[in-house]
Amino acid sequence: MKTKFFFIIILIAVVTPLSKLMSQDEEERILFYQMEPFDDSLFIKIQEELFIDPPDPKAEIIIDLRDANNQTASIKGVLYPLLALTPETRAHIITYPFKLNLEENIHYGSVFTRVFERMRVNKFLSPPTALQISSTMGYINPFLQLFGGERFGLPIKDDLGFSLGIGTPYSGPLETNFFEANVHLLGVFGGVFTKINELTDIKQNNNHNNLYTTTGFHLGYTIPLGNFFQVSYTRVLEDLIEADSISFTRNNTLEYKAKILTGSYFNWEFRYPVSIMGSTRAKFYVAQYVKEWHIGITGRELSFAGSTFDLRIDVMPHSDVRQPQAVIDILVQKIAQSWAFSSFALGPSVVFSTTEKGNLGIISIFANLRLKVGTSL
Numbered sequence: 001m002k003t004k005f006f007f008i009i010i011l012i013a014v015v016t017p018l019s020k021l022m023s024q025d026e027e028e029r030i031l032f033y034q035m036e037p038f039d040d041s042l043f044i045k046i047q048e049e050l051f052i053d054p055p056d057p058k059a060e061i062i063i064d065l066r067d068a069n070n071q072t073a074s075i076k077g078v079l080y081p082l083l084a085l086t087p088e089t090r091a092h093i094i095t096y097p098f099k100l101n102l103e104e105n106i107h108y109g110s111v112f113t114r115v116f117e118r119m120r121v122n123k124f125l126s127p128p129t130a131l132q133i134s135s136t137m138g139y140i141n142p143f144l145q146l147f148g149g150e151r152f153g154l155p156i157k158d159d160l161g162f163s164l165g166i167g168t169p170y171s172g173p174l175e176t177n178f179f180e181a182n183v184h185l186l187g188v189f190g191g192v193f194t195k196i197n198e199l200t201d202i203k204q205n206n207n208h209n210n211l212y213t214t215t216g217f218h219l220g221y222t223i224p225l226g227n228f229f230q231v232s233y234t235r236v237l238e239d240l241i242e243a244d245s246i247s248f249t250r251n252n253t254l255e256y257k258a259k260i261l262t263g264s265y266f267n268w269e270f271r272y273p274v275s276i277m278g279s280t281r282a283k284f285y286v287a288q289y290v291k292e293w294h295i296g297i298t299g300r301e302l303s304f305a306g307s308t309f310d311l312r313i314d315v316m317p318h319s320d321v322r323q324p325q326a327v328i329d330i331l332v333q334k335i336a337q338s339w340a341f342s343s344f345a346l347g348p349s350v351v352f353s354t355t356e357k358g359n360l361g362i363i364s365i366f367a368n369l370r371l372k373v374g375t376s377l
Contacts, residue, residue, distance in 0.1 A: 031065040033099035037303050038278035042092055047075065049085050058301060058308045058333065058342045062102065063093055098278070132273035132281065136187045138227030139163050141281065143300055146369040147173040147199075147349055148327065149312055150281075150298060151182070154373075159186045167199070168211065169269075170287070170294045170314045172327035172351035173366035174203040176211040180218070187222045189232075206363035208256040209322050209353050211290075214238040216261070227273060234265040234290060256354065259321040265290045278303040292319040300370075301333065301342075308333040310345050310370055325353035325363070331370050345370045 047055035182191030220232030269287035282299035296314035331345035349368035
């Protein structure tokens with residue numbers, strides 16, 4: 001029980017401080033600032049008027065209004081005169097509420113306090129997008145992640161589309177051989193899953209907490225009262241053959257086992273879509289999946305003091321077979337140039353749990369990759 005509470009404390013410790021951020025003083029007019037990327041439509045409009053192709057909704061835009069006769073906008077390092085923009089767009093830029101003051105005083109304590117000083121409570125949480133709260137189109141998702149996370153959702157026409165995912169929605173790197181593909185129609189989805197053993201064969205140690213499957217199918221439905229509650233049924237069609245059997249580790253007092261999917265499972269997820277720190281897609285959730293509990297938060301393209309990144313924290317406090325664990329992804333965007341500036345994010349993905357030796361520690365760590373196919377939602 002102590003271990004289970006530990007992982008819940010991890011989630012609370014990470015999320016709670018963010019809800020107590022200090023507000024920014026707006027009384028003094030800011031003349032030299034970076035526009036935080038919280039408004040995709042405005043960022044795209046600015047770049048279209050300056051003939052930047054393709055426009056990047058998360059581009060770094062720095063505005064300099066200090067010289068009334070030479071006001072400029074620097075976009076990804078290239079300087080443009082502000083007068084090149086229409087009067088309407090210039091007005092939006094000048095009155096833009098989310099600014100990082102580049103003239104602020106820096107002191108020896110700024111390395112510890114600057115990020116928190118630049119954030120405000122009223123922009124930490126904001127309403128979700130219309131697609132996020134749609135029970136029939138909430139699956140639409142332009143982000144494809146290498147390990148775990150939300151499914152990549154591709155719309156075909158109206159409420160019809162496809163989705164696929166590598167790993168389960170809650171798994172971490174090198175944790176499972178699970179791969180799924182689904183069809184979505186009017187809030188109903190159905191699909192098949194199979195195994196890709198190469199996803200777990202890379203890791204040689206601490207495989208005792210992995211999740212393994214063969215082939216099967218699942219059916220699900222999003223309750224039509226917003227994209228808040230989803231139920232699904234999973235059926236495994238094959239048992240693992242002898243060559244695929246999984247061993248487990250013993251020590252003097254404990255026995256640790258990997259989870260092998262067999263038979264059928266009833267799953268559900270309650271989620272609350274939001275926009276966190278200007279994210280294009282985020283949610284809090286509580287779920288039960290293949291008889292395992294999950295509590296977590298996910299967010300795409302969060303903006304934090306000029307940086308753009310993805311965040312996922314999933315805590316599994318209870319399983320019928322496996323040890324409790326916590327998964328943390330931090331994927332950083334804006335590490336490439338040109339069209340790739342916002343198209344992918346890269347960063348570490350870590351799984352914390354009980355190791356083979358019976359101690360609490362890292363049982364899996366690997367680089368995770370996220371590709372963005374299409375524009376922000």
